[in-house]
Amino acid sequence: MNEEDTDSSATATICSSLRKSKRAAERTLENLIPFIERKLFLKVNREKTVVAYVGKVKFLGYAFYTNKNKDVGLTCTPQKCCENEGEACAK
Numbered sequence: 366m367n368e369e370d371t372d373s374s375a376t377a378t379i380c381s382s383l384r385k386s387k388r389a390a391e392r393t394l395e396n397l398i399p400f401i402e403r404k405l406f407l408k409v410n411r412e413k414t415v416v417a418y419v420g421k422v423k424f425l426g427y428a429f430y431t432n433k434n435k436d437v438g439l440t441c442t443p444q445k446c447c448e449n450e451g452e453a454c455a456k
Contacts, residue, residue, distance in 0.1 A: 390416045
């Protein structure tokens with residue numbers, strides 16, 4: 366067994382939790398981080414962990430949007446759309 370095999374650290378890389386208000390999201394985050402770290406034994410990257418408005422979040426190549434009627438929808442980011450169409454994205 367080499368040194369790489371003895372490293373038992375793991376990182377939670379993909380997680381999204383949507384809440385109705387900013388305060389509710391902050392409360393959830395306060396409870397979720399200790400659960401992930403203590404019960405699941407995963408590390409949480411606190412630099413990347415944020416509470417943000419749903420319209421500002423991109424998750425796995427997709428983004429949420431709201432319109433004037435407050436309807437919520439899902440759209441793909443330009444890079445994800447170009448991957449799906451087999452085209453190169455203009456940056």
